[in-house]
Amino acid sequence: MGWTPEFPNPICVEAGHPECRYFMAWLFSNECHAGCPYCMMGTALTKWYPRQWSDAQAIRAWDQFADDHGSAVILFGGHESGEHLPLVGRVVEDHWGIMVTNFTFDERVFCRLIPPGRMILHPSFHAHLWGNEIEEFLAKIQRFRNRGYWVPVVSMACWPPLMDRLPAWREQILAAGLSANIHPLYNTSYQGRVLPDGYTPDELQQVKALVPPCTYEDRIVRAPLKLKACAAGHTAGGITCDGSFARCVQRTRAMGNFMGGDHVVFDEEPRPCDVAQCMCGNMGGYQIHEEAEETA
Numbered sequence: 001m002g003w004t005p006e007f008p009n010p011i012c013v014e015a016g017h018p019e020c021r022y023f024m025a026w027l028f029s030n031e032c033h034a035g036c037p038y039c040m041m042g043t044a045l046t047k048w049y050p051r052q053w054s055d056a057q058a059i060r061a062w063d064q065f066a067d068d069h070g071s072a073v074i075l076f077g078g079h080e081s082g083e084h085l086p087l088v089g090r091v092v093e094d095h096w097g098i099m100v101t102n103f104t105f106d107e108r109v110f111c112r113l114i115p116p117g118r119m120i121l122h123p124s125f126h127a128h129l130w131g132n133e134i135e136e137f138l139a140k141i142q143r144f145r146n147r148g149y150w151v152p153v154v155s156m157a158c159w160p161p162l163m164d165r166l167p168a169w170r171e172q173i174l175a176a177g178l179s180a181n182i183h184p185l186y187n188t189s190y191q192g193r194v195l196p197d198g199y200t201p202d203e204l205q206q207v208k209a210l211v212p213p214c215t216y217e218d219r220i221v222r223a224p225l226k227l228k229a230c231a232a233g234h235t236a237g238g239i240t241c242d243g244s245f246a247r248c249v250q251r252t253r254a255m256g257n258f259m260g261g262d263h264v265v266f267d268e269e270p271r272p273c274d275v276a277q278c279m280c281g282n283m284g285g286y287q288i289h290e291e292a293e294e295t296a
């Protein structure tokens with residue numbers, strides 16, 4: 001479904017906060033100690049967008065955003081968001097959060113700083129962090145659910161050495177009442193094979209059995225887009241690691257220096273976007289496709 005003025009902010013609605021006018025993706029974390037061999041973040045974030053702001057600046061900037069635009073739904077991303085719980089906890093005093101995390105943070109610290117109802121958790125299962133077994137990871141999720149946190153989905157990456165175990169882990173995730181988001185790997189390599197093009201035919205077959213077929217074309221490449229426009233920049237935005245504000249975290253041409261005190265000004269209308277492939281997976285709801293425009 002494409003974006004329409006009648007359904008202005010699909011992510012805020014899905015997150016249970018239709019009163020929020022804006023969804024903001026914030027690539028804010030430049031730290032992670034997990035050491036996953038397939039990490040897609042690599043050094044790109046810190047190299048291209050070095051963090052040039054303090055926690056105090058970030059808190060001031062989000063307070064100013066709340067004064068200007070009201071509360072937002074913020075996606076906390078980048079490297080590991082759980083490395084910065086005090087900052088996250090302070091920011092969601094005025095906003096709501098969706099946190100992408102490897103789920104290794106101390107749960108007592110998390111629960112002290114961030115109350116249920118303020119945060120949706122999107123944990124990723126990185127098997128090497130859990131002794132290559134999923135039970136303790138799922139047990140931790142259940143403890144959070146018992147405390148009232150919303151944990152709807154678990155992500156896993158199609159890393160070749162783990163491929164044989166993914167179907168069973170997916171079954172355990174589904175049996176626990178969660179959705180499973182299994183995705184191919186990008187910007188990484190295994191035994192000299194750059195993924196996703198470097199998946200062997202056998203691996204490719206396994207990937208296709210695990211990943212929703214509508215998402216990708218034959219060689220695990222996202223289907224090319226032919227968009228009329230995109231409402232990212234109009235009803236959603238991206239803050240990159242260097243603190244600048246852009247329409248999303250892929251189209252990073254700065255529209256202002258968020259951490260430097262600039263007020264965020266959104267576009268009055270959705271604008272065209274000429275990307276062939278949109279890597280902002282969660283921003284699909286903001287895209288306006290040719291057919292949506294024609295039938296409006």
Ligand code: SF4
Nearest residue numbers: 032034035036039102
């Ligand atoms: S937990 Fe995420 S950010 Fe950290 S190393 Fe693993 S993939 Fe990279």
Ligand code: SF4
Nearest residue numbers: 230232248273278283
């Ligand atoms: S289509 Fe994707 S890359 Fe383009 S503006 Fe929208 S979210 Fe950003």
